[in-house]
Amino acid sequence: MQIQDFFRYTFNGIRAQRLRSFLTTLGIAVGIGAVVLLTSLGEGLHRFVLAEFTQFGTNLIAINPGKVTTHGVSGALLSNVRPLTIEDTAILKQLPQILDVVSVVQGNGAIKAGGRQRRATIYGVDASAARVWKFAVAAGRFLPDDPPRSARSFVVLGSKVRQELFGSNQALGMRIRIGGELFRVIGSMESKGQMLGFDLDDAVYIPAAKAMALFNRESLMEIDLLHTAGSSSSVVAEKVRKALQARHGKEDFTITTQEKMLEILGGVLNTLTIAVGALGGISLLVGGVGILTIMSITVNERTGEIGLLRAMGVEQSQILTLFLGEAVLLAAIGGLAGLGLGVGGSWLFSLAVPALPAHISWTYVASAELLAAFVGLLAGVLPARRAARLHPVEALRAE
Amino acid sequence: MISLQNIERIFQVGDEEVHALRDVSMTATDGDHIAIMGPSGSGKSSLLNILGLLDRPDTGSYELDGVKVSELDEKEQARIRRHKIGFVFQFFHLVPRLTAFDNIALPLMLAGMKQDERQARVTAALAAFGLGNRAQHRPDQLSGGQRQRVAIARATIMQPSVILADEPTGNLDRNSGIEVVEILEELNRQGITLIMVTHDPELGRRAQRQILMVDGRIEREAEG
Amino acid sequence: MQIRDILSFSLLAATANRGRTLLMLLAMAIAVSSVVVLISLGDSARHYVIDQFSTLGTNLLIVLPGRSETTGGPPPLLGATPRDLTLADAMALNRARTVRRITPIIAGSAPISVRSLEREMLVLGSTSELYEIRHLALSQGSFLPPGEPTRAEAVCVIGQKGKKELFGNQPAIGRWLRIGDRRFRVIGVLSSSGVSLGEDLGEVVIIPVAAAQALFNTSSLFRILVEATSPEGIEQTRKSILDTIRVRHEGEDDITVITQDAVLTTFDRIFKALTLSVAGIAAISLVVAGIMIMNVMLVAVSNRRAEIGLLKALGASRTQILGLFLTESTILSSIGAGIGLVLALLGMRLAAFLFPQFPLQLAPWSSAISLGVALITGVVFGVLPARRAADLEPAFALMRR
Numbered sequence A: 001m002q003i004q005d006f007f008r009y010t011f012n013g014i015r016a017q018r019l020r021s022f023l024t025t026l027g028i029a030v031g032i033g034a035v036v037l038l039t040s041l042g043e044g045l046h047r048f049v050l051a052e053f054t055q056f057g058t059n060l061i062a063i064n065p066g067k068v069t070t071h072g073v074s075g076a077l078l079s080n081v082r083p084l085t086i087e088d089t090a091i092l093k094q095l096p097q098i099l100d101v102v103s104v105v106q107g108n109g110a111i112k113a114g115g116r117q118r119r120a121t122i123y124g125v126d127a128s129a130a131r132v133w134k135f136a137v138a139a140g141r142f143l144p145d146d147p148p149r150s151a152r153s154f155v156v157l158g159s160k161v162r163q164e165l166f167g168s169n170q171a172l173g174m175r176i177r178i179g180g181e182l183f184r185v186i187g188s189m190e191s192k193g194q195m196l197g198f199d200l201d202d203a204v205y206i207p208a209a210k211a212m213a214l215f216n217r218e219s220l221m222e223i224d225l226l227h228t229a230g231s232s233s234s235v236v237a238e239k240v241r242k243a244l245q246a247r248h249g250k251e252d253f254t255i256t257t258q259e260k261m262l263e264i265l266g267g268v269l270n271t272l273t274i275a276v277g278a279l280g281g282i283s284l285l286v287g288g289v290g291i292l293t294i295m296s297i298t299v300n301e302r303t304g305e306i307g308l309l310r311a312m313g314v315e316q317s318q319i320l321t322l323f324l325g326e327a328v329l330l331a332a333i334g335g336l337a338g339l340g341l342g343v344g345g346s347w348l349f350s351l352a353v354p355a356l357p358a359h360i361s362w363t364y365v366a367s368a369e370l371l372a373a374f375v376g377l378l379a380g381v382l383p384a385r386r387a388a389r390l391h392p393v394e395a396l397r398a399e
Numbered sequence B: 001m002i003s004l005q006n007i008e009r010i011f012q013v014g015d016e017e018v019h020a021l022r023d024v025s026m027t028a029t030d031g032d033h034i035a036i037m038g039p040s041g042s043g044k045s046s047l048l049n050i051l052g053l054l055d056r057p058d059t060g061s062y063e064l065d066g067v068k069v070s071e072l073d074e075k076e077q078a079r080i081r082r083h084k085i086g087f088v089f090q091f092f093h094l095v096p097r098l099t100a101f102d103n104i105a106l107p108l109m110l111a112g113m114k115q116d117e118r119q120a121r122v123t124a125a126l127a128a129f130g131l132g133n134r135a136q137h138r139p140d141q142l143s144g145g146q147r148q149r150v151a152i153a154r155a156t157i158m159q160p161s162v163i164l165a166d167e168p169t170g171n172l173d174r175n176s177g178i179e180v181v182e183i184l185e186e187l188n189r190q191g192i193t194l195i196m197v198t199h200d201p202e203l204g205r206r207a208q209r210q211i212l213m214v215d216g217r218i219e220r221e222a223e224g
Numbered sequence C: 001m002q003i004r005d006i007l008s009f010s011l012l013a014a015t016a017n018r019g020r021t022l023l024m025l026l027a028m029a030i031a032v033s034s035v036v037v038l039i040s041l042g043d044s045a046r047h048y049v050i051d052q053f054s055t056l057g058t059n060l061l062i063v064l065p066g067r068s069e070t071t072g073g074p075p076p077l078l079g080a081t082p083r084d085l086t087l088a089d090a091m092a093l094n095r096a097r098t099v100r101r102i103t104p105i106i107a108g109s110a111p112i113s114v115r116s117l118e119r120e121m122l123v124l125g126s127t128s129e130l131y132e133i134r135h136l137a138l139s140q141g142s143f144l145p146p147g148e149p150t151r152a153e154a155v156c157v158i159g160q161k162g163k164k165e166l167f168g169n170q171p172a173i174g175r176w177l178r179i180g181d182r183r184f185r186v187i188g189v190l191s192s193s194g195v196s197l198g199e200d201l202g203e204v205v206i207i208p209v210a211a212a213q214a215l216f217n218t219s220s221l222f223r224i225l226v227e228a229t230s231p232e233g234i235e236q237t238r239k240s241i242l243d244t245i246r247v248r249h250e251g252e253d254d255i256t257v258i259t260q261d262a263v264l265t266t267f268d269r270i271f272k273a274l275t276l277s278v279a280g281i282a283a284i285s286l287v288v289a290g291i292m293i294m295n296v297m298l299v300a301v302s303n304r305r306a307e308i309g310l311l312k313a314l315g316a317s318r319t320q321i322l323g324l325f326l327t328e329s330t331i332l333s334s335i336g337a338g339i340g341l342v343l344a345l346l347g348m349r350l351a352a353f354l355f356p357q358f359p360l361q362l363a364p365w366s367s368a369i370s371l372g373v374a375l376i377t378g379v380v381f382g383v384l385p386a387r388r389a390a391d392l393e394p395a396f397a398l399m400r401r
């Protein structure tokens, strides 16, 4: 049998029962559509989160005090007997392949300017923070490169704090009060938006040493460092580990490379996408049962035709392929329609929620279509085998 | 050349055994015109099914053109059906969703012939059976006689050496029946072996040999 | 036609084609059982988390240093603040009428060592009240002794797992261990209450709050736990805490008070939303099963044309035919849903057997929902085929064959 005849014949069988075929393919289409839509949403979320995490750049390494990993609370917030210090930062700066290092102290407090007051996050950082975290300054400049221990009392305002405290008035050069101490505004940041719930605009940036004095603590909460693009994160992390261990005598800190974090995060998000896709797959399973049912009915109804074909010398294996082909074709058409549904749905979703654009992953789409055909094949096996095994005489008598 | 030796066919119905064929032996030479007659349930269809390789005898042997076909496997039997045997049924057995053209082309298609080659042969067959203007009609748009002519065209399109017809006129009015039989006889005159089951004694008499079956046995055979 | 007649007629029709009927039931059962199982899993998870949270304490309020302008969302991690929460702040809270007891907490991590063995663990500085407030339980010894919180006695209570790691199977009570550069005597071992919300109490060391202050060289508290006398007293307590601290902090509102209630409601909401969306996704399969039922019913209608024609010829009305076919599809989907429910029940039993540590059980309302949905599915997807059957012209229906 010629291949185009094969298709024509099976297609003819599908077309002869339009409504029935339409409903069968619709079942598969809904299933595949659900899988495609859900994996697209998962993939969109994946990209969204990764973009959030990489907005500070990808060559970042964070060092936190303590070897705390199991308590669910960041080591930085807990008290610690062996703190990270500003001196550690200075040592790390000397290492090769490291471009910039930032000391970080983070807290919360009231900020007063004139008659206004706002509670906001207070970041104690270095001049290098703007470079490491890829901040853009809207007006003025970022903190100057003062010696860390004797930094001057300057403050840079996040866009929201600037707006809340000064409105449309001039902020640069003004004096504001943070936790009782006076700071002079030397710059304000462009809006950076939220990062995973942390509002980076509702914050002010002051020198790390000043923040430590303000919060009455001796240690840093984190040291962030930026390494050269060409060097491997793990190699740099190892060097950092050695250098700090030499100073502290012990490994009493935790190093997190962005690379590692992205890897773990990526893994988690992939699992999520697959899990959600699998939930959609339940519908596909039901759709598969639908094909099985309809193909059984079809074989029943066409018993006479099968007998005729056998009488005309068609082999059992050919009958099998004919009906299998019809099942696969049904499923594949359903799959294509499902792709349309899924892609359209993702598109609509992107329109409705622009912040979280669904992303159609063509690997998932291709596998979904293959999956549909496979479901058809699987569902077709039983009825097609029954068709092939019909005794020709019995089949002819059925009419 | 057909030769059946001591064919038995037994159906198991519940606890009971039904002897559809008992010790049937017969031969047919190429170009024969044979009518098989007998009362209902006498085993005519059963015999025809065995001749057509649609069913296997329980015992006995069947030789077709010197080959012991009863011992072949299902694949080879299918090949023989495809090339040597044409069937015509009482209920036509046309594929309802295919046009007359496509129904006739079916065996060619299944044999893997290219579409343009099929075109000419099927068109010729349509014309030869007086169906030239019915090519694109589906079975439900044809009369009974026309349907049977399509079925005969389909049975002969592969140029088989044998045509097996099981009551081909059973579902037709008298005129259409005669028309169909004349077509079959014409094919027989061209050299095809024709074996036809019929209930109609008048049609039976037109055959060159008549086999009368009773209760699964060949009761007697008459010439002329 | 009597209801009984309609039912038996439909059942007969459904059982006449056993294969396809079974397949339809299978499809419906898959869809229903997956919806029910997912709802039940989500519901079980919700109960689990809320139970866990409830065991944290009763009528609990948590006081954190620092306050954020933006409220809502998960409990905030605010970092350090210019003005600390001190032990004196904590003691001042005790005075309010609606407060039953309070306990201050300093949390930190430090290396704990016994001879050459060393482990990094969570160190909690607190008072004897922690025992009641957090509903802790001891397997051996006693908890921190009551008394002035400013007294830094060198005693500690350790978690079950930490005890195993440091002392093995030997008794730990009365032994000394080293936290940072200080020595503490073990006076109690917590019983293994397992994980509660991320804080692994198996690997924790509890010492007097004053000792923790010295150890970590800090006067600021990580948080203060406050237990109100009654559920009604919680709101009152919250206000009095805020007032007390404001007075002590020179008129500044620089703390955050989280009530257990608020956290519970938040978790409840989050889990409900999650359960609903997951079940919603699974419910797509119900639609697919519905489409399938519609399809098979359409086939049945066209196969049973002659029968329908005959019924009409015998005087069946349009509504009667409609009712017959609707009944058939509804019976099918209901039986399918019933089977699905049984499957879900078995599935959850199996899951509960495999994971005995989680309270897994069928959500009681999931069965009602799935049966309702199945009925609706049967009717909605049965309408089209039933109308087809009802609209058949009797003559035409009888014509073929």
Ligand SMILES: Nc1ncnc2c1ncn2[C@@H]1O[C@H](COP(=O)(O)OP(=O)(O)OP(=O)(O)O)[C@@H](O)[C@H]1O
Binding pocket: B011, B012, B013, B018, B019, B020, B038, B039, B040, B041, B042, B043, B044, B045, B046, B047
């Ligand atoms: N598949 C079967 N199972 C059981 N019994 C069968 C089967 N096929 C045929 N028979 C029996 O074998 C006998 C011969 O049947 P067959 O169909 O050959 O008769 P027939 O001569 O063609 O009759 P008719 O003229 O009515 O077509 C009958 O008694 C019939 O009941």
Ligand SMILES: [Mg+2]
Binding pocket: B044, B045, B046, B166
């Ligand atoms: Mg017969």
